[in-house]
Amino acid sequence: MDRAEIEVGQQVIVLSGNRWPTQADTPGVVTQAARVWITVAVGDYGREQRFRLDTQTDGSTIGVPDRFYTMEQWAETQRNDAARAFLHEQGIYLQPRSPWCNCPAQLVDLIKARRTL
Numbered sequence: 001m002d003r004a005e006i007e008v009g010q011q012v013i014v015l016s017g018n019r020w021p022t023q024a025d026t027p028g029v030v031t032q033a034a035r036v037w038i039t040v041a042v043g044d045y046g047r048e049q050r051f052r053l054d055t056q057t058d059g060s061t062i063g064v065p066d067r068f069y070t071m072e073q074w075a076e077t078q079r080n081d082a083a084r085a086f087l088h089e090q091g092i093y094l095q096p097r098s099p100w101c102n103c104p105a106q107l108v109d110l111i112k113a114r115r116t117l
Contacts (some may be wrong), residue, residue: 001053005070006033013074014042014049017064028068040068076105083108 010030028049032039037050049066051058057065069077083104087094090111094100100107 001056001070003033003035003053006030006038006053008033011071012040013069013071014040015067015069017060017066025074038068079105 008030012028012030014026014028016024016026026043028040028042030038031041031048036054037052040049040051041047042049049058051066051068056069057067059065080103084094086108087104094104094107
């Protein structure tokens with residue numbers, strides 16, 4: 001991610017590495033944006049957390065790091081999750097080396113278009 005894509009006051013989603021149900025995805029607001037790091041006020045109480053722009057993580061090397069997503073990235077993530085769920089319902093499981101692995105929503109669109117022919 002580039003510094004030009006983030007601005008102060010922008011809404012983001014923070015995904016906790018812990019993945020506890022109450023902390024799974026929390027809205028936040030960018031309060032500071034620098035060349036390498038941004039600061040996000042997370043949750044109702046505005047707890048501040050720093051993230052690296054290049055990796056979109058908190059820079060932690062222990063366990064699963066917290067990540068932030070822009071609203072556009074989060075919408076795409078949700079769309080891909082729904083597409084994977086649809087594919088699983090149809091009995092289709094994407095292998096990690098599949099060309100469709102990173103874009104399951106496009107595959108679902110093709111399948112649905114094919115069914116209407």
